[in-house]
């Protein structure tokens with residue numbers, strides 16, 4: 001084809017089109033998975049007598065050698081190959097001649113790439129799970145040391161009710177445990193092997209699909225060959241789980257940034273996780289936390305890129321699917337990097353309980369407790385709410401806080417107030433008497449820590 005116009009468009013266009021078409025610059029990262037998949041396939045072909053036992057043995061041995069050489073750097077990936085699959089097969093054929101050409105029997109790059117990518121994602125999920133664990137350990141480390149550090153809890157970023165720093169931190173641990181669970185769920189669904197789907201319609205060869213599937217650690221194989229080569233749901237699901245994880249890391253980073261500011265100073269970040277300014281000598285900036293917050297957008301972008309690339313694709317394989325890799329690679333790279341910097345940053349930060357407590361002493365954070373006091377004396381909650389609301393209004397007008405009022409002043413608002421009211425609205429009481437499950441008390445936070453510690457085992 002194209003002899004007539006090949007003259008007109010000449011080589012330059014071919015080169016550009018070739019570059020455009022090529023994926024080796026990024027799918028080279030899957031060389032381990034590609035070789036693993038090929039070894040399993042060749043072993044199965046040999047065991048089923050589709051190729052001879054001797055050829056199968058020669059192929060698997062040479063693939064092992066190629067893997068070893070790539071790992072050690074003695075063999076370099078030839079960037080002029082279209083993709084990693086072509087490269088591995090080319091090297092094998094260069095070395096084994098006719099025998100090497102038998103590897104691709106009853107296989108297509110379509111089921112091959114779908115398999116490689118699942119294997120790659122599965123391996124990478126292990127790294128993310130490890131990263132999540134390390135952040136959880138750092139959170140637990142800080143929470144254990146701050147079960148008694150009273151701080152203001154916020155809603156609308158307005159002081160709301162007192163909690164402890166340990167309680168606050170454990171909220172993030174719960175999010176991360178769900179993230180780990182989401183990745184696990186998606187991995188379970190993903191863990192079926194496309195090999196044997198071939199190009200789209202299976203093959204006339206009598207394969208043993210269970211054998212390849214189990215050799216590669218899959219639970220089973222894809223039941224429909226068209227779906228086997230065109231399913232990228234796992235990319236969407238995993239990237240969605242990573243996007244949710246990043247959203248949590250971003251929220252945590254946002255708080256770290258706030259807490260480390262002079263306005264809050266609830267924490268001091270370690271020098272090794274902060275940067276200075278080129279002009280302002282006093283600056284100590286939380287760049288790492290800001291970058292985690294900023295990089296969250298990339299992972300959302302990766303998710304949208306995947307969803308959009310897949311939308312409207314007819315069955316079965318389409319070249320659009322080559323676009324899945326850079327998106328999911330980037331999502332993993334970003335999440336792994338963020339986890340690996342967040343863990344030590346959290347572990348090395350220093351909490352400032354005095355500043356937390358000072359902030360909790362302002363802002364009428366004990367107003368709910370004052371209303372609860374009246375309720376315990378028999379007043380309906382709505383009525384108590386109103387009484388306390390008026391008291392807060394008067395205090396603000398007089399530049400006072402509730403605990404500054406004399407017992408007489410208290411009694412002017414309700415006869416139900418007694419001398420024990422001061423004790424009832426002290427910060428310590430406000431925290432320690434919040435005995436409902438999941439609350440900020442020391443025993444409650446210890447229970448939460450125990451739950452996370454159990455998860456970490």
Ligand code: ARG
Nearest residue numbers: 023083109110113317321322
């Ligand atoms: N590099 C391709 C990809 O990543 C491999 C599959 C090619 N299949 C094909 N029919 N052109 O999707």
